Amino acid sequence: MSPTELAPDRIRKGERTRTRILEAAADVLARKGYAAATLTEIASVAKMQAGSLYYHFDSKDAIVEEVLAVGMEHARDAIRAALNAAGEDASGHDRLMAAVVAYVTAITLDSDFTKANIRCFEESPEATRENLAVPLREFANGWVRLIEAGQRDGSLRSDVEARVIARMTIAAMNSVVGWWRFDGEFNIDHVARMFARTVVDGLAIHG
Amino acid sequence: MSPTELAPDRIRKGERTRTRILEAAADVLARKGYAAATLTEIASVAKMQAGSLYYHFDSKDAIVEEVLAVGMEHARDAIRAALNAAGEDASGHDRLMAAVVAYVTAITLDSDFTKANIRCFEESPEATRENLAVPLREFANGWVRLIEAGQRDGSLRSDVEARVIARMTIAAMNSVVGWWRFDGEFNIDHVARMFARTVVDGLAIHG
């Protein structure tokens, strides 16, 4: 907190504009995908001109990268909260179930950041994907650890490879953002529970 | 068969070039995605110049559309063959299991056309997706019917919505092309059976 820093409300103003741009970018990226998302449209949604974006960001890819990173954080936070609610001593099966329901709910009902991340990560340039490799791997590893914990405590079947099933589960959950609509036929909580019942109970040891 | 048609070997020659272009396009589309696949690179792989493509096709999107359509046909054929082999009187559970193994195998080991379809369909222009809406819906409906048949004959659980689980299953299977490598850690037949065990046995009625 040095005396040379800007006045508090001036910081907030600059931050607000930056946030407005990121929200606009998340909206456009989620709807159009990486390549079709133009700076002109992002600026338009943010109610400014394309050139003005460069005062706040160095490049299109810098904007995209931050949107995707925020999307991953949102998802991670939602899962963490659900796992804390479930408790450390719940079975691996029950914790995986809770994580699936939380994640599916988060990516459909929450901000556009998670949707943008899911839709655009694979389409984005290699440099962007490399910069996000650490949080992405951490995200994937979280699912692997959940499954492995269930295999260890005997609540999930052990004759499948946790790393493979984790990838499969993530893809299955992510697909929901491609077709689910808020005003559609299915209640998202209903969808999330069907997923959990199929994938998680498919892993369950029945007895 | 009018007398004005071209000589047979001339037809074959023209067809071969056309096929070479489609194969080159499938290769590039599968590796780079829709937007990053340039006509220059497609032409280069097909050993010709970009301008020459226009003798055989009207536009980039015409090429893309045909590649994606062929990809869907390949996948459909692989599934059909497996279902025929399983037989009409196999249980819904066993037929779904056979279809999953066949499809996962097809999209990883077969031509680039299926991979291009899986990677590029969502990124492709709206007009392209609309033109392919009928075969796509037919593909999805095939999985729904497989699941519903199993629910009717009592071999699959009925407390989930077949349309939702079909979409989930398709996405889970498609995700394999994103990470599986021929020379990687996992045998694809092994992966396919793990998927079938998890998703299909997750739907199974245990007793």
Place this chain on the structure above:
DNA sequence: GTCTATAATTGGATAGAC
């Protein structure tokens, strides 16, 4: 049928006024 050359368009990025 294929090539070379080029038109036409688009979209990311920069410069300078205000």
Place this chain on the structure above:
DNA sequence: GTCTATCCAATTATAGAC
């Protein structure tokens, strides 16, 4: 901080020679 004007690179598509 934002705008307007403009540059520059890339890419689809066309024209005409061979």
